Amino acid sequence: MTTFSIAQSLDEALEALASGARPVAGGTDLVVGSRQGKAPLPATVIAIDRIDELGGINLDDNRLRIGAMVTHAQLMVDPIIAGQFSAIADAAALVGSPSTRNVGTLGGNVMNGSPAMDTGAPLVVLGATAELQTTSTSRQSTMDELWIGPGTTSAADDELCVALNMPARPANSGSAYVRLEYRRAMEIAVVGAAASVTLADDGTIAEASVALTAVAPTILAVDLGDSIVGKPLNDATLAAVADVASETATPISDLRATDRYRRHTVGVMARRAIAAAARRADGETIAIPVNRALGIGANS
Numbered sequence: 001m002t003t004f005s006i007a008q009s010l011d012e013a014l015e016a017l018a019s020g021a022r023p024v025a026g027g028t029d030l031v032v033g034s035r036q037g038k039a040p041l042p043a044t045v046i047a048i049d050r051i052d053e054l055g056g057i058n059l060d061d062n063r064l065r066i067g068a069m070v071t072h073a074q075l076m077v078d079p080i081i082a083g084q085f086s087a088i089a090d091a092a093a094l095v096g097s098p099s100t101r102n103v104g105t106l107g108g109n110v111m112n113g114s115p116a117m118d119t120g121a122p123l124v125v126l127g128a129t130a131e132l133q134t135t136s137t138s139r140q141s142t143m144d145e146l147w148i149g150p151g152t153t154s155a156a157d158d159e160l161c162v163a164l165n166m167p168a169r170p171a172n173s174g175s176a177y178v179r180l181e182y183r184r185a186m187e188i189a190v191v192g193a194a195a196s197v198t199l200a201d202d203g204t205i206a207e208a209s210v211a212l213t214a215v216a217p218t219i220l221a222v223d224l225g226d227s228i229v230g231k232p233l234n235d236a237t238l239a240a241v242a243d244v245a246s247e248t249a250t251p252i253s254d255l256r257a258t259d260r261y262r263r264h265t266v267g268v269m270a271r272r273a274i275a276a277a278a279r280r281a282d283g284e285t286i287a288i289p290v291n292r293a294l295g296i297g298a299n300s
């Protein structure tokens with residue numbers, strides 16, 4: 001039997017967590033998972049969807065702050081996210097169906113800790129940190145520190161994720177997220193890749209980062225080494241990125257794909273993500289999500 005209550009304030013939610021309650025945001029992992037028999041509902045659950053402090057998307061000169069309760073439906077159309085942090089919008093637009101996106105939240109996606117989460121790789125390439133709060137502490141955790149295994153985070157039981165923070169974007173920057181999928185809706189990534197690119201004045205790559213979805217126990221940052229930074233974007237550098245991404249991946253085989261297929265296709269996704277991010281960095285508008293705009297993934 002589960003005891004359910006609705007927090008009316010952040011303090012109330014934090015006190016409930018300190019007493020052993022588990023937060024529920026949109027419930028699309030927690031509640032749907034329990035109905036599917038993945039795990040029973042916790043004994044005490046507290047809804048956090050009425051807490052104003054957990055909403056909002058705010059950008060100042062230095063930092064973007066996205067409240068943990070911001071939904072995928074909000075992220076995919078928000079002008080700041082779609083315009084400057086496009087990889088997050090690409091990812092949010094691919095999540096589930098409209099009903100999943102309307103209630104599913106960024107905080108829930110991150111704290112559920114699935115290696116197939118779509119917003120994870122974008123958050124990594126954009127340098128995000130999770131803001132974790134208790135009744136008496138507040139800290140920033142890098143995504144790398146936060147995700148420690150499939151469905152497992154390093155957050156303590158009494159820590160609530162209140163926001164995701166990341167640096168403001170430099171000039172001439174773009175980002176993109178693409179995923180391989182077998183059908184359009186209600187599907188999780190077979191593999192996926194996010195990329196962030198900053199162009200130098202001469203058009204070469206000044207900075208680049210890539211992170212991978214569903215090819216390791218957690219979202220995986222790729223060490224690009226000297227494969228692309230300082231070089232022009234061309235077939236040779238894109239092929240080098242694809243090779244490094246494939247070599248970095250440590251995928252499993254399951255019903256949906258073999259490890260070999262995942263290793264190959266994640267390289268293809270990394271290459272496409274870098275190419276799309278560079279086009280956006282160069283000022284081109286590519287509609288959200290890149291998957292649909294460029295015909296990547298399933299047709300229907």
Ligand SMILES: Cc1cc2nc3c(=O)[nH]c(=O)nc-3n(C[C@H](O)[C@H](O)[C@H](O)COP(=O)(O)OP(=O)(O)OC[C@H]3O[C@@H](n4cnc5c(N)ncnc54)[C@H](O)[C@@H]3O)c2cc1C
Binds near residue numbers: 022110187
């Ligand atoms: C049909 C369907 C399709 C889906 N498709 C996709 C998809 O394509 N891509 C994808 O990435 N996901 C997908 N999902 C998974 C899910 O929708 C997302 O992970 C969503 O973002 C979860 O958010 P939520 O608010 O519903 O989380 P909840 O279910 O409320 O919570 C998830 C977990 O995080 C914890 N939690 C929630 N918020 C916080 C917080 N602020 N601080 C600390 N802990 C917290 C909860 O206790 C729980 O353990 C799908 C789910 C369904 C049902």
